[in-house]
Amino acid sequence: MRFSVKPFILSLLVLLVLFPFAYLGLLSLAGDWRFPDVWPAYIGLRNWYAVLSAETSLWQSFLLSVLISVSVATAATFSGFFISRLVYYHPKQHLLTLLSYFPYILAPVVFAACLSFFFLKLGLFGKSGGVVVAQFMVAFPYALIFFGSFWGSKTQQLEKLVATLGGNLWHTFQRVLLPMARGMLLVCFFQTFLISWFEYGLTSIIGVGKVQTLTIKVFLFIKEANFYYGALSCVLLILPPVALLYINKRYVFNKLV
Amino acid sequence: MFLEVKQIRKSFGQEQVVTDLTFSLERHKTLSILGQSGCGKTTMLKMLGGLVTPDGGDIRLDGASISHKKPEQRNIIYLYQEDLLFPHLNVFENIAFGLRLKKHPAKEVRQKVETMVESLELQGQQSKMPHQLSGGQRQRVSFGRAIINNPALLLLDEPFGSLDAGTRQRMQQLFKKIAGAFSITSLFVTHDLKEAILMGDEIAFMKSGVLKVYKSKQAFIEDPETGVQSEIGFWKDLK
Numbered sequence: 001m002r003f004s005v006k007p008f009i010l011s012l013l014v015l016l017v018l019f020p021f022a023y024l025g026l027l028s029l030a031g032d033w034r035f036p037d038v039w040p041a042y043i044g045l046r047n048w049y050a051v052l053s054a055e056t057s058l059w060q061s062f063l064l065s066v067l068i069s070v071s072v073a074t075a076a077t078f079s080g081f082f083i084s085r086l087v088y089y090h091p092k093q094h095l096l097t098l099l100s101y102f103p104y105i106l107a108p109v110v111f112a113a114c115l116s117f118f119f120l121k122l123g124l125f126g127k128s129g130g131v132v133v134a135q136f137m138v139a140f141p142y143a144l145i146f147f148g149s150f151w152g153s154k155t156q157q158l159e160k161l162v163a164t165l166g167g168n169l170w171h172t173f174q175r176v177l178l179p180m181a182r183g184m185l186l187v188c189f190f191q192t193f194l195i196s197w198f199e200y201g202l203t204s205i206i207g208v209g210k211v212q213t214l215t216i217k218v219f220l221f222i223k224e225a226n227f228y229y230g231a232l233s234c235v236l237l238i239l240p241p242v243a244l245l246y247i248n249k250r251y252v253f254n255k256l257v
Numbered sequence: 258m259f260l261e262v263k264q265i266r267k268s269f270g271q272e273q274v275v276t277d278l279t280f281s282l283e284r285h286k287t288l289s290i291l292g293q294s295g296c297g298k299t300t301m302l303k304m305l306g307g308l309v310t311p312d313g314g315d316i317r318l319d320g321a322s323i324s325h326k327k328p329e330q331r332n333i334i335y336l337y338q339e340d341l342l343f344p345h346l347n348v349f350e351n352i353a354f355g356l357r358l359k360k361h362p363a364k365e366v367r368q369k370v371e372t373m374v375e376s377l378e379l380q381g382q383q384s385k386m387p388h389q390l391s392g393g394q395r396q397r398v399s400f401g402r403a404i405i406n407n408p409a410l411l412l413l414d415e416p417f418g419s420l421d422a423g424t425r426q427r428m429q430q431l432f433k434k435i436a437g438a439f440s441i442t443s444l445f446v447t448h449d450l451k452e453a454i455l456m457g458d459e460i461a462f463m464k465s466g467v468l469k470v471y472k473s474k475q476a477f478i479e480d481p482e483t484g485v486q487s488e489i490g491f492w493k494d495l496k
Contacts, residue, residue, distance in 0.1 A: 165358060166329050176345075
């Protein structure tokens, strides 16, 4: 019988990928784990009960993060879709596309520092609405660039065909463009949700510590050297992306291929 | 005359693409237009369909000027060389598209689509998605989607250009049959000599933005500019 190393290498790779998640899960359940103990003295749901308590306000941070990320992703996806049509059909398409890369040439913290004056004047500093606006400014150009490939010559021809078949612009969007772009809209929503969900630099500056999203909380716990709550926040942090990844895999990617 | 085109012209920058285009067409007739690539055929069709704005001139359909009407108000359907089926709709819904836009009752839509499917010899294909069809079938669906709306004028821009020789021949016959059955008035643009002669009740030749309409097919054949004579000479010399 021929010996093959392929299954072992694959298993090792799977273990390497899964280990951080398993370790985070274990840490979130652990307590009183001190060097040189190889196993924690306490394993249970104590930390998880804390999620619901007012002491850590993790639950509120989780809900706030979901609310901010859903708002940013929804606004960026839909405005990105409609405005990218104007950009990619514009005679100065290349210049406008180049400009949409602007937010990415600066580090988020520097970008936020540049914007902070305007946010202060508009009364958006330290407000959830301000964080939504700030994150939108990063997610929107991404959506704009993402939908660029959709507005090719074939889409233009389809739009003209709908017009000669008697349809107006509303019909074109309602019956052709939006259904055709459904998969792309879902993927873009997923991606912009992730951009917002893991955003730290802009949120910490514009939120000035008052808007405590889950990502901000993770860093706070790590700064406090509270590994158990840090791990617990991380587990909470990866839950929505895992759920979205599953939905995308199950309902979107398979249909796109 | 049903369609009257008077001194239509169009230029892009310095380039004059269509020059003083003037012709007319009777109701229920097909005018086939022969021309090489880049001679202005597509621009001419797009101007008639309202997809490109002419620099001057007038287009009249059934006695009324349509020059300033939007494409969706003209009842003129433009068919591209590509079939351009809606990828998210099945054959039935692709054909029914225009009727659904005009909010025809569901029962009427079903009845009309089923009749059209039969005329197009597409029985049993209604629930298939566009990617499951062959090139010829896709082109037939595209025809059906246009003709079911009973357009005043159908503009066909090299509709069989991407098909193989056999499918192309079958599609030519099918189009002739359907155009007759549904009393279609159409402009059929092609760069294929044989197709131009076969498809048109009347025939025209376009070169460098100038359209010349022939009084008869014989006149078209005899004109050395159309290339028919050199084609005949080629086959004779081959003997």
